[in-house]
Amino acid sequence: MxxxxxxxxxxxxxxxxxxxxxxxxxxxxxxxxxxxxxxxxxxxxxxxxxxxxxxxxxxxxxxxxxxxxxxxxQEPVQHVVGYGWFYGRKFQVNKNVLIPRPETEELVHWIANSHKSGSDLNLLDIGSGSGCIPITISLEAPGLQCEGWDISEVALEIARENAIKLEANVLFKRANILEATIDDETFDVIVSNPPYVRDSEKPLMSKNVLAFDPSLALFVGDNDPLIFYKRIATLAKTGLKQEGWLYFEINEAFGPEMKDLLDSLGYSQIELRQDINGKDRMVRGRVG
Missing domain, CATH: 1.10.8 (Helicase, Ruva Protein; domain 3)
Structure with a gap:
């Protein structure tokens, strides 16, 4: 009409x-x-x-x-206007990156507040997408030197544009975390919000997510739903400096399993947090 x-x-x-x-x-x-x-x-x-x-x-x-x-x-309004809000800032988004979610703001708030007083600390975000995590942390906690990795070059182009527009000094590079390595004791903080929605959960998703968000960034097979977490947590065990922290956003169904995974790999001070809706959503652990 x-x-x-x-x-x-x-x-x-x-x-x-x-x-x-x-x-x-x-x-x-x-x-x-x-x-x-x-x-x-x-x-x-x-x-x-x-x-x-x-x-x-x-x-x-x-x-x-x-x-x-x-x-x-049912195309998301963020795609229609070309941006989404995250932590009070506009981030360019399109079909190649996930629209930033409020739950991820909670993860960023946890990290930024925990490390705001630090200086000359190095942070790696794995699976950066639009770059909302490392860009926001770099602006909220200037003592953190932030880097972002993603498998998608088109997503990295968006992340770099967002960093320029928001005047954030973040280095982005292409990497497939299932094949990449991390040099020993390189980072003080590693964070990731990897694909965690199981294929079997697709019927529960709305059309505007299924049709317009990049499936590469969302979904993981039911046969090994923690594949990215296992790989990243294993790499981070040596890639983090002593007393460094690993943070994850997680599927609400796997809170206890994530704590067990970090415990089995020798992480200490493991903490599971719920989001504003009372669902298991974030976990962290410390090396050393």
Whole structure:
């Protein structure tokens, strides 16, 4: 349905939200509409609530109609506008990288707060995607020199662009962690949010995740769902300096198994944390 020429921000909001409500819950449709109007046309929620008069060009209406069409196909609004918010910053995203999630913000907060007072510390993020983890940590804890690895060169291009835009000094390089090695005692902190959604969990995922997020960054086989964790934890055991820390974001189904894995490899001070929804989501352990 075409979007009519509308003269106020609140009326435009209502028109777009009403077109999305058949596909989304009312609150979600309204949230997506706010995100879209600010990202595509620069119309903020404050302007909408103030019922600010609008002059929307035919070009802007065409852009908006195309965006709504994509949203009706359940494409994530972050892909439609080209960015996602993470830790209060805009990160460029597209189909080649995962959209940053709030759970990962909790992991970053844990790391940044734990090491903010350090200086000349080296951090490695494995599976960087958009670069949201190492970029944010480098900005929140300037004493950490951050590096990010990813198997996808197109993802690394996005990460590098995000680092430039956000003025973060992060080195990115291509690496397949199942084949790569880490030099002995190179890093003080290693973190990873590797693929952890089992193939058998795909039916539980929404269409906008299955169809638009990169499966390479999401899914792992049911036959060995901890394959990346085992490899990274093994490499980190020697790649970390003495008293260095390893952090993971994890599948909520494997909290106890992750603690057992780190314990079996000789890590100490192992700590499992839940996310804001009360699910096992983060774990860390220390070398030495």
């Amino acid at each position: 075409p979007i009519p020429s509308i003269t106020s921000a609140d009326k435009l909001f209502t028109e777009v939200a009403n077109q999305l409500i058949p596909l989304y819950e009312v609150n979600e449709a309204q949230s997506i509409t706010d995100y879209l109007l600010e990202g595509a046309l620069g119309i903020t929620g404050k302007e909408r609530l103030a019922k600010k008069p609008l002059e929307v060009s035919d070009f802007d209406l065409d852009v908006l109609e195309e965006a709504v069409k994509r949203l009706k196909n």
